[in-house]
Amino acid sequence: MAQAKTLTPAELDQVLDYISQRSFALRNRVMLLTGMWSGMRVSEIASLSVSDVLNANGTVKAEIRLTAEQTKGRQPRTVFLPQKLRDELQLYLELRNPQNPAHPLFITAGRRGFTANVMTQHFYWLFKKAGISGASSHTMRRSFITTLASKGIGVRVLASLAGHRSIAVTQRYIDVHDDMKRNAVELV
Helix, strand or coil: CCCCCCCCHHHHHHHHHHHHCCCCHHHHHHHHHHHHHHCCCHHHHHHCEHHHHECCCCCECCEEEECHHHCCCCCCEEEECCHHHHHHHHHHHHHHCCCCCCCECCECCCCCECCHHHHHHHHHHHHHHCCCCCCCCCHHHHHHHHHHHHCCCCHHHHHHHHCCCCHHHHHHHCCCCHHHHHHHHCCC
16 A cells, blocks of 8 residues: 655645635644644544643643543654644634533534544545545645654654654655755755
8 A cells, every 4th residue: 555645835735725715724724734733643633622732721732742542552642733833723723712621623514523534534535626646644644754854853753753662663654755865965
């Protein structure tokens, strides 16, 4: 089975443009960017509650503490959120205005929390309709890891951010492209 495609900046813009013209644009934008900018798995994103990301004072947390039940490997981990993702989540939560902190962070049109499977299918169709061939729900996670690798972040840090126990697993996520090779040889 082929690995999920990693998105170029132009392809990310293409998907965001497609999302902006559809129903639930803000929710879909923030779900996509959560995957792209945090490296969380779709199952982890689907499992998030409002209280997982929101401080008592109404601001978005800089770090999300995932419980063992929320992660694939059944190991708790901390997910670090960049400021640009915290800003996106803050806007989303201010507009959504959830009343119960235990409620799911992202809800379907039927006002229920996404299951991992429903969110996986949601991203499959979103990418397909946006015209991105070969993309899947795993595209966001691979893109996150590849983007950081191309900026020189070491594989041990990447493995920790991804929640991988083995750097060999993390290395399989990194998609090497010509720009990375061009930049590498310029360091000689």
